[in-house]
Amino acid sequence: MTVRTLLVGLGIVALIAVRLSAMQVIAVKLIVALILARGIAPVADALGPRSSSWHWHPSRALVVFLAFFAAFGTMLILGGAIAPTVTVELQQLLADLPSYRQRLDAELQTFLADNGNARTYSIKSTCCITAPTSCHPRRRLIWR
DSSP states (O other): OOHHHHHHHHHHHHHHHHHHHHHHHHHHHHHHHHHHHHHHHHHHHHHSTTTOOSSSOOOHHHHHHHHHHHHHHHHHHHHHHHHHHHHHHHHHHHHHHHHHHHHHHHHHHHHHHHOTTOOOEEESOSSOSSOGGGSOTTSOEEEO
16 A cells, blocks of 8 residues: 555545535434425415415415514514523623622632531642642642
């Protein structure tokens, strides 16, 4: 086996891997489309050509389009009504995060004081969390 054959083989494997990952995205989109189509079918059947005694009968495609347009418009209206409240709440949450950490530390210290057999540790760095021996000497997990 030559280097060229090996590289061509690796290239083909890489191409297949890329295509399979793209196929996964396409498969998810297809499944979502099928779920949406099955969900809109009762609406299209209820408002479709055979359901009314009107002289003019809307086509199934028009009914589906209007149903999705109405759902999208409803989501936009509700999102616009909710967005200011959510923005204020998120800003308040971000402002309160430091106090939440202090309260959590206080609760943790109270818990540890009440439970003498609980083990505590502090992490000086995010180098490693698993075992103190596998870390760099200056970045190891400190056990108390």
